[in-house]
Amino acid sequence: MTITALLFIYSVIITSFLSIAVIRAEHYRILYQEAFYDSQSLERVRNFFKKIEPALKSLYPIVDSLNKKRGRPATDRRFQLRFIIWWKFFAPLPQQTAVNRFNSSPELRMILKAPPNPYTRSSLRRFLKDLGEENIVKMTAKLLGKLIKKKILDTSKVVLDSFPVYSYLNMQKCLRMPKFDVDFAKEFYQMLSLDNIATLFPKQHKRSAPLKDKLKVLIHQYLWDIPSDRLNHTYIFGKRPRRDILQLEKGWTTVVTYRSFVKLLKSLPNYSEVESTITKEVVRVLVLLGVKIENRDFTRLNDLRNVFHLSHRNKDPGITLNYCAAKDNHFIGRGGLMAVFPDLEIPFFSQITAKYKQNDHGVIEFLKALKQNFKGKLNDVTVYADSEFGSKTIKKFLLDNISSRLVIDNYGPSTSKSFFSTDDLNIRKTIERVIGRLEVNFSLEHPRLLGKDFVTIHTQLCVLCDLLLVLFNLYSGNYTSPHSLRDIRG
Numbered sequence: 001m002t003i004t005a006l007l008f009i010y011s012v013i014i015t016s017f018l019s020i021a022v023i024r025a026e027h028y029r030i031l032y033q034e035a036f037y038d039s040q041s042l043e044r045v046r047n048f049f050k051k052i053e054p055a056l057k058s059l060y061p062i063v064d065s066l067n068k069k070r071g072r073p074a075t076d077r078r079f080q081l082r083f084i085i086w087w088k089f090f091a092p093l094p095q096q097t098a099v100n101r102f103n104s105s106p107e108l109r110m111i112l113k114a115p116p117n118p119y120t121r122s123s124l125r126r127f128l129k130d131l132g133e134e135n136i137v138k139m140t141a142k143l144l145g146k147l148i149k150k151k152i153l154d155t156s157k158v159v160l161d162s163f164p165v166y167s168y169l170n171m172q173k174c175l176r177m178p179k180f181d182v183d184f185a186k187e188f189y190q191m192l193s194l195d196n197i198a199t200l201f202p203k204q205h206k207r208s209a210p211l212k213d214k215l216k217v218l219i220h221q222y223l224w225d226i227p228s229d230r231l232n233h234t235y236i237f238g239k240r241p242r243r244d245i246l247q248l249e250k251g252w253t254t255v256v257t258y259r260s261f262v263k264l265l266k267s268l269p270n271y272s273e274v275e276s277t278i279t280k281e282v283v284r285v286l287v288l289l290g291v292k293i294e295n296r297d298f299t300r301l302n303d304l305r306n307v308f309h310l311s312h313r314n315k316d317p318g319i320t321l322n323y324c325a326a327k328d329n330h331f332i333g334r335g336g337l338m339a340v341f342p343d344l345e346i347p348f349f350s351q352i353t354a355k356y357k358q359n360d361h362g363v364i365e366f367l368k369a370l371k372q373n374f375k376g377k378l379n380d381v382t383v384y385a386d387s388e389f390g391s392k393t394i395k396k397f398l399l400d401n402i403s404s405r406l407v408i409d410n411y412g413p414s415t416s417k418s419f420f421s422t423d424d425l426n427i428r429k430t431i432e433r434v435i436g437r438l439e440v441n442f443s444l445e446h447p448r449l450l451g452k453d454f455v456t457i458h459t460q461l462c463v464l465c466d467l468l469l470v471l472f473n474l475y476s477g478n479y480t481s482p483h484s485l486r487d488i489r490g
Helices: 003-036 042-051 053-064 077-090 095-103 106-111 121-149 182-191 211-223 229-237 255-267 271-288 301-306 360-377 392-401 422-442 452-475
Strands: 157-166 320-324 329-341 346-353 381-385 403-408
Touching: 042 053, 042 077, 042 106, 042 452, 053 077, 053 121, 053 452, 077 095, 077 121, 077 452, 095 106, 095 121, 121 346, 121 360, 121 452, 157 422, 182 271, 211 229, 211 255, 211 271, 211 301, 229 255, 255 271, 271 301, 329 360, 329 422, 329 452, 346 360, 346 422, 346 452, 360 392, 381 422, 392 403, 403 422, 422 452
Parallel strands: 157 381, 381 403
Antiparallel strands: 157 329, 320 329, 329 346
16 A cells, blocks of 8 residues: 555544544533533522622612603513623623523523513613613612722722724625716716805815815715725725826825815814705715615715615614724724723723724713713822823823823824833733623623614623622632632633
8 A cells, every 4th residue: 555545544534533523522512501501500690699689789779760650561670680680691692592591491580580471682672771871880880889888999090991892793794885887986076066065164275185176085985885084095096096087186195184174074063064065966966867866865974875785884873994903903893991990900981982093082071971970989090091092182181180190101103102110001901901801701892782872781781790790709708809700600
């Protein structure tokens, strides 16, 4: 027998062995998952809710306040709070899957003290909507008060950071754009009249690019549903430029010029009028060119995205194309801001933003909400953050309203950054561990919900659950590992 034949037989045997090993491993994984959720494993659920009952009792008045005096009584609010906590801790699955698993287990229904009727996904969504961000923040403040009152938590230091929030939608579908017909686009821009719209803008600098050119680029982004400013710039001024098709008089080299124009546009006092006028002019030309427009009023620029196709992004309104430098990847979704006490590594406040890359306005709005909700717990604190929070505007707001000392690098080139001690830098890094732990334990960055309101509720629930996890371990006497899930999930 030749060496080649022996090698072939050897490779077949190895491949077969590996295939069998993978199949058996998957088999045991399924068995473990089934065992995890069987009636015997429910002892963990029972033990968990028994231990955190004192914490839950302090939260019940908040959910009781949601009950309405008139109309049909809602499903027991206290039970629904317990269901959400069980869902986050023991069944981090899509809503319907978690509801089905719950309804199929009489023992679990008994542990959570469920009403006799089966629970439904629509009831869960209604409860989440009624609960809202504000009430979850109140619950978080209530639990923090317990830790502060017992002098377990030191609140003299706060760490701030941002994190990405990925949309539950398929990214490739979200990036689909309608076909760009060159002949149609040439005719469209020839018929487009922007003279009246230009008069609605303040006078520009003589050396700036023509206003009409910027308007044409803006219309190109919305009408052909380009997901980002940079990609729009690339299509018009890139290797296969559409500059001549748009009939631009004078171009620009970077996307910054266009972004500055968009910022100016949205800051105009008559923005609504300008937006409506642009949209109506585009619709007028489209109708003349024989494009079938739905029988409804087009008043906003976003309405133009659905002229040539139905954008998949509409299923999750408000998501954008973002870039995360830390993970070196592009994603469709939103951004988030978080505040953490480095002592015990406890998160206590989070907020969703439109984009992952933060601006001064968004950060200051976050800080205002932080101060408003936790003003009694943030006195004379030291704030730690990276250079993303290092602009003069943000630093001034922190010093005037929240902090007595800042450990924040200056925003800008590395030559202008400050230098801090190793201990300060280590404290600042604690928030990265917190965000990573919340992602692993409660899928912080990957909510299985759509829409800003539900995504915001998801992130707030992750913060609340992490506090409940700490209380569970403290009630169990586990002071060395307050974030351990071992006694809960096994």
